[in-house]
Amino acid sequence: MNHPTPYTPPAAASPIRPPLDFAIEANLQTEEVLRAADDRLAYWDQEASRISWQQPHTRVLDWSDAPHARWFVDGTLNxxxxxxxxxxxxxxxxxxxxxxxxxxxxxxxxxxxxxxxxxxxxxxxxxxxxxxxxxxxxxxxxxxxxxxxxxxxxxxxxxxxxxxxxxxxxxxxxxxxxxxxxxxxxxxxxxxxxxxxxxxxxxxxxxxxxxxxxxxxxxxxxxxxxxxxxxxxxxxxxxxxxxxxxxxxxAFDAEHPLFIMYTSGTTGRPKGILHTSGGYLVQTAATAWGVLDLRDDDVLWCTADVGWVTGHSYIVYGPMANGATQVLYEGTPDTPHRGRWWEIVERYGVTQLYTAPTAIRTFMKWGEKVPEQYDLSSLRLLGSVGESINPEAHRWYRRHIGGDRTPVIDTWWQTETGAQMLTPIPGITEAKPGAAHGPVPGVSVDVVDDAGESVGPGESGYLVITEPWPAMLRTIWNDDARFRETYWERFGGRYFAGDGAARDQDGDIWVLGRVDDVMNVSGHRLSTTEIESALVAHPAVAEAAVVGADDETTGQAVVAFVILRESAAAPDVEELRQHVASEIGPIAKPRQVLAVPELPKTRSGKIMRRLLRDIAEQREVGDATTLADASVIEHLVREQRGATAAATR
Structure with a gap:
């Protein structure tokens, strides 16, 4: 983003006030959030008492060898x-x-x-x-x-x-x-x-x-x-x-390595993200308690696989440090039937459901009649993780799964951050569907321009973390030079998350997706997330993925792949293009819209947008070995060839 541009949140983003009784009872209270903003190290010092130490720490943070942090210095634990x-x-x-x-x-x-x-x-x-x-x-x-x-x-x-x-x-x-x-x-x-x-x-x-x-x-x-x-x-x-x-x-030192989690990134060999023991456990325990609002009689269901960091942090370490009761499910949402998840929620009295937007959009595609068959009244908090949730999915999730009574906690974080970093706070925040809101207590973030200067309300830029945090990655295994270059050099010692972001007029943060997924169309910076949200707001669209394809005239052009809802009549492609134009502006109108039965996703549910870019630009498709269903790519290639042939006739 060479120049910050004005940003207007989607129209569906009107605030949802938390229920009064939830605000009174929520674990995190306004006073504690304000104290954390005043003195974040004192906050983390306090949160460290949430876990058991064999030897207490002598210092909360040693940042003298930045970007290498030592949290809870001299503390030992298992x-x-x-x-x-x-x-x-x-x-x-x-x-x-x-x-x-x-x-x-x-x-x-x-x-x-x-x-x-x-x-x-x-x-x-x-x-x-x-x-x-x-x-x-x-x-x-x-x-x-x-x-x-x-x-x-x-x-x-x-x-x-x-x-x-x-x-x-x-x-x-x-x-x-x-x-x-x-x-x-x-x-x-x-x-x-x-x-x-x-x-x-x-x-x-x-x-x-x-x-x-x-x-x-x-x-x-x-x-x-x-x-x-x-x-x-x-x-x-x-x-x-x-x-x-x-x-x-x-007992081991607080900085003793706990796990290495490999993340592919967009290019290059997989990066082995190293997380250590004390700081990681403190922040995952604190956020599981405060953001997911865990209580002693709750039943948490985080639907992630433990092969991903969400499963590490919010199935194994954070909730278990709190002594939580959880559901662990092996299968897929549609086996043996499409109500399987809701059957499990009803059977075990699940109180918190923490899942990915891709799952929510799948349920939208199947329609609300499926969850209506089950008693979901035990649910009191819904969470979203993995990518930004578009406003329409947020509203559907709250209405049809939460019965319009539950807060939806849309969390932003990464393998590298180890724990939740941006989120609304249950009972405190007036949720804006689609917004990431602000940092969790004890975390400092900013949105900056190319020069590293903070952007103002209504402007977009890059999301950075300005101060070290306990669950932060310590290095890339066997490649510390890559660790420094990838995360710390771009903005002078601040952690660059790789995501574009914007501030709205209230100062709340909206994550716009990876910088690679921010398109430059005729000199205008367009967020793939924003266009996808506009498409899914159409009553016929269940899910959408948008990529930027090379274009001789505009530099990049918008190409959209959409999955239609089963209950909806198939709209004309031009209708969808005009819908985006009316929601965002003519500059965002897709050059091409392809209606497809499925999108290329990994087994964890993430859309492989680089493969969609290959298809949109009609070049040889790259490595697809991590896809849940490789046949999806063959079908998409055929669809694109057919659409191209039709356009030239």
């Missing part, structure tokens, strides 16, 4: 002890930690006491395989309780884990194992997805032909036959199940 043992010691061992629901319909209930025993057994098993503090362990599992147990067992030993999403290929798995130097892999024979067994062990076997792996620990989930290497491969039940349920946790 992360797994904080997530499990201390709740048992406090007499809450019988409290349910997880209600597990497998896609085939199998269920398990794990109390904190039982979970403690299982984590101790797994830690002893890893010890038996030679894993010690500092050794890296790769975890490649479906969404089953053993994934959480494995992560906590690693944390208990001080062995940093790297969880590789089960949808990744053998090559992707091998590259991550090689980069972090993991010699032990925890996997399963397979998992279930859309009613069929999906193998995992064969990918590990293939990865082992490319990198050296000493031991593979295998959970039996589907019962499928797998190849076996004696001495290397071990069944979970035979090795873990025979271990002692007693294991003494060791």
């Amino acid at each position: 992360v797994a002890y904080n997530c499990v043992d201390r709740h048992v010691e406090a007499g809450r061992g019988d409290k349910v930690a997880f209600h597990f629901v497998g896609e085939p319909g199998d269920t398990r209930t794990l109390t904190y006491s039982r979970l403690k025993d299982e984590v101790c057994r797994a830690a002893n098993a890893l010890n038996a395989l030679g894993v010690e503090a500092g050794d890296r362990v790769a975890i490649y599992l479906p969404m089953i309780p053993e994934a959480v147990i494995a992560m906590l067992a690693c944390a208990r030993l001080g062995a940093p884990h790297t969880v590789v999403f089960g949808g990744f290929s053998a090559d992707a798995l091998a590259s991550r194992i090689e980069d972090c130097g993991a010699r032990v892999v925890i996997t399963a024979d397979g998992g279930y997805r859309r009613g069929v067994a999906s193998a995992l062990k064969p990918a590990v076997d293939e990865a082992a032909t490319k990198v050296e792996i000493d031991h593979v620990l295998v959970v039996r989930r589907t019962g499928e036959q797998v190849d076996w290497v004696d001495g290397r491969d071990h069944w979970w039940t035979e090795l873990v199940g025979t271990q002692s349920p007693v294991h003494a946790p060791q």
